[in-house]
Amino acid sequence: MTPTAAELVQTCNSLIEVPSIDGDRAALQEVVRRIREFFHDVPVEVHEEEFGGYPSIVITTCASKSPKIMLHGHVDVVPGKPEQFRPEVTDERLHGRGAVDMKGFVAVAMHVIRDLALSPYPPSVGLMINTDEEVGGRCGAKHLVQQGWSAEQLINGDGGYGDAVTFAQKGIIQLTVEALVEPGLRYAPWNGLGAADVLLRTVSEGLQQLCPQQNELAEESNWGSTACVLSVETKENGSLPPRKASASIRVYWADDHTGAEVIELARKAFQPLKVTGRVDAERVYLSPSDPDLLHLRDLWQRQLGRPIGIRADNGSSDAKWFAPLGIPILILRMPGCGAHTDNEWLDVTALKPMYQTLHQYITEKSGEAQESDLAAPVILEQP
Incomplete structure (x- = not known):
């Protein structure tokens, strides 16, 4: 069942309320605990690991370290004013530290994974969430990749533009x-x-x-x-x-x-x-004419109801740690403004379209994989 905008905002708020800044180990553990509790009684595999004082959590619909699609994000934030950890919606803008960078995307991804896991035929999909992106990501995403975590395709929500999908990061x-x-x-x-x-x-x-x-x-x-x-x-x-x-x-x-x-x-x-x-x-690069990138862009702009571009990003993200694996990396971002500033906000009207975009994209890719498996030739052993 598609969540309402109010339900998505509520999940965002539960993450934003936690001041998960670098050095506050208890807060980092608390935000991960809230994510884990969100999946209580949901038929998923939950892997938690703490390395160098930074906890990470990976939720998958299958018992594999390499699902077909991995959604990816972080829930650590830069320091903010006390009031920024009391999220508030005004004029369809959700104000709060980490709203756009990037607890909003993580909240949407949580709902997507939960609903797909509860579907009759769950696709092979995962969600990796780290807590050290703002300080380099070496104890989170890098460590997990070194431990064998991967995917056939990564969708990272930490791009630089809310009005574009990203094909490359320097x-x-x-x-x-x-x-x-x-x-x-x-x-x-x-x-x-x-x-x-x-x-x-x-x-x-x-x-x-x-x-x-x-x-x-x-x-x-x-x-x-x-x-x-x-x-x-x-x-x-x-x-x-x-x-x-x-x-x-x-x-x-x-x-x-x-x-x-x-x-x-x-x-x-x-x-x-x-x-x-x-x-x-490392450089992250996918051809701007890649069919999956174009399809994700088309779904996103159709759901959002306005044009979405394709751009290269000046910055970087934890997607960099997956680049050496040679897998396709698709990057996008929740619309909003003010990341790392005193006026950070997220466009509430984009929450449900992002959910629908990710849900539809994963469902369609899963259908392609199933058709491919069915089309594979069956080789019978000779008696």
């Missing part, structure tokens, strides 16, 4: 570039430049090589690699220019390379300086 690489020199006197650069001069010149030239499209990109055409220098540090060297300087650089990678390959490209771009790197997120 990889994120953290670089440190260091220059160590023997400088000449401050007034005699011909005897040797200071480390800061060498660093700034090399970084400027290297970034043009590493991210040649950066100056041509814009919000509506954002799919290209970009980089941002976060900080530059030097140490005083008496009357001489500094001997050592370092820059912290974050690269948002769009091209078809792994994070490790990007770090090697950076080493070449910033030669002869020392470069160390860390992969914070």
